[in-house]
Amino acid sequence: MTTNNSTEQRRIAIIGGGPGGLTLALILQQHGISSTIYEREHEDLSHERGGSLDIHEESGQLALKEAGLYEAFLQAARFEGEDFRLMDKTGTLYLDEVADEEISEEQRRPEIDRGVLCDLLLNKLDPSTIQYGYKLEKVVSLGEGKTELHFENGHLTVADLVIGADGAFSRVRPLLTDTDVEYSGLTMLELNVIADKHPDLAAFNARGKMFALDDHKGILGQLNGNGRIKVYASFNASRDWLDEIRNDNPQEMKATLLELFHDWSEPLKNYIRYAEDAVVPRRIYMLPVGFRWERNSGVTLIGDAAHVMSPFAGEGVNLAMLDALELAIAIVRNKQTPVAIEEYEEKMFQYASEKAYVSNENLILSFSENAAPKFAALMQSYQDLYEQQG
Ligand SMILES: Cc1cc2nc3c(=O)[nH]c(=O)nc-3n(C[C@H](O)[C@H](O)[C@H](O)COP(=O)(O)OP(=O)(O)OC[C@H]3O[C@@H](n4cnc5c(N)ncnc54)[C@H](O)[C@@H]3O)c2cc1C
Missing domain, CATH: 3.30.9.30 (D-Amino Acid Oxidase; Chain A, domain 2)
Structure with missing residues (x-):
């Protein structure tokens, strides 16, 4: 006998096919769990889908390993893109860092364009997983963890687990909270x-x-x-x-x-x-630092939908991919959806609020008086900490 909560039967709907949603669907696929991504845009094969992103070892790279894409990522990534120059308005240099070829690949933070990253994920994903041209309009809770999804194209479906991976202006978020981005x-x-x-x-x-x-x-x-x-x-x-x-x-x-x-x-x-x-x-835009929501037994959020923050910690895409990894692992481990959601959210709220705090501090510092020397000192303190930790 099967139940509605069994892994095999759960209808998993992921709203949004950005880096977060794609990583989640792919890691689930690696574990034999199917899901459907509903993406509002039509299929776009160009690489002009966002700027360059640095992918961190402890988050984005970890998720790519679990998705079976680490080697392909290393081929596509630009290690020289880590070079960093910092100056003031006169052009006086405070930092002129050239990527260190000596340290191991894993310790580095190579760059990849958002479109190239999405294509890496898409190329490994079963094409039937993603439905293009499905813009979510609203979500309605039906009780017992089930959620009805209404799309602008008239499509209507019910899911046992809905994951909002639909970015800063999430249409899923209002089901969980009244808090909006500021x-x-x-x-x-x-x-x-x-x-x-x-x-x-x-x-x-x-x-x-x-x-x-x-x-x-x-x-x-x-x-x-x-x-x-x-x-x-x-x-x-x-x-x-x-x-x-x-x-x-x-x-x-x-x-x-x-x-x-x-x-x-x-x-x-x-x-x-x-x-x-x-x-x-x-x-x-940003959500408040430390933002969390009332738990819903069939709905959760990942990526910018859960914790959009300023880009000044360089964490947005990395957190989206780490969320995807953590949620996928929780789903694989727990047949009961509410338990999987709880396990994921408790962990995510903790690490996301720490990164949101840092991102906000960096934002304030970057636009304060004498920002260039202050930013250089901050980078030096990160470097010292990194070296202390070996
Ligand atoms: C200027 C700028 C620079 C940045 N630089 C960096 C950086 O250097 N490093 C870094 O880590 N991060 C950076 N970021 C942040 C990073 O781009 C995001 O954090 C990351 O893309 C979040 O991924 P996501 O999958 O959660 O959401 P998104 O990438 O926003 O993807 C959401 C997806 O959902 C779809 N969607 C939206 N609404 C709906 C709907 N109603 N129905 C169906 N689909 C929908 C969208 O079309 C999209 O495909 C930067 C952001 C900005 C604005």
């Missing part, structure tokens, strides 16, 4: 420079990341695997400011940025001048 006050305008067209800036940026922090603002550059330098012009702005400039054309937006950074060094202003004519405005 605007952090930081706005980023994302630009793209084609490195080959601008060898002077390519040399200035070098192989990895460049952070220029000063006057409560920042220009962040990051060379991606596709030869583009992704640029984030970052500053505090009121919520309305972005709405006001949103309808400006890209040249007008770039002119506004050049005005905002008028007294920054010429190479730094070149990140704006040389950018192609596409500007993506982003407000940085």
Whole structure:
């Protein structure tokens, strides 16, 4: 006799096919457990699906190992992308780190573009697992752990376990809490420079990341695997400011940025001048540090849906993949869904709140007075700690 809670029969619905949702479905697949991912977008085979991400040993890399993708990841990853330059607005360098070839691959934090990472996961996933063009509209709790899912395309289904992996503006989260994301006050305008067209800036940026922090603002550059330098012009702005400039054309937006950074060094202003004519405005949102929700016996969240934070700890994708690993292991271990959810959430709330705290501290520091030397000191303290721990 089988029961509704048996591993074999559970209908597992994962909302969102980003790095978190894909990793979860793949690790479950590795353990012979099927699930369905509902993704709002249509299939996209281009690699232009987000910027470069560094994948950490204790989280993202661990999940890739469990998913059977570690070797493939090492082939695709860019170790030189770890290079890091830190300066102030005059271009005075505080750090100029070149990736250490000597340390083992596992101890490093190689970079991979989000689209390449998603493709690695997708290529190993049974294609029937993912349903494209399914935008979740609302979720309704039916009791006894069952949840009804309503999609914008008219599809309706019931699941025994629903996992919200649908990012910062999760449609699953409202079933668990009234808490919503808050605007952090930081706005980023994302630009793209084609490195080959601008060898002077390519040399200035070098192989990895460049952070220029000063006057409560920042220009962040990051060379991606596709030869583009992704640029984030970052500053505090009121919520309305972005709405006001949103309808400006890209040249007008770039002119506004050049005005905002008028007294920054010429190479730094070149990140704006040389950018192609596409500007993506982003407000940085976050959930409160230490955020948790009332337990539901058939619904949980992973990744940004559970703990979106500012990108200043570089943890977002790593946590999404660690959540996927922890939840998958809990599902494999426990036939009873509520027990699996409890086991996963208790662990996740703890580590996610620690990372959210660090991310928030880093955000405050990065946009404070004399941010570049302070950021350099912070990086040095991490390095000292790392060396002490051997
Ligand atoms: C500017 C910037 C820089 C960043 N830099 C870094 C970094 O250096 N390192 C790092 O670790 N992290 C970084 N991050 C964060 C990282 O991108 C996210 O934390 C990570 O992508 C979260 O993965 P996820 O799978 O939880 O969600 P997402 O990647 O947001 O994926 C969610 C998926 O759900 C789908 N979806 C959304 N709503 C619905 C719906 N209603 N129905 C169905 N599907 C839906 C979306 O289409 C998407 O495919 C950065 C973020 C930003 C904004």
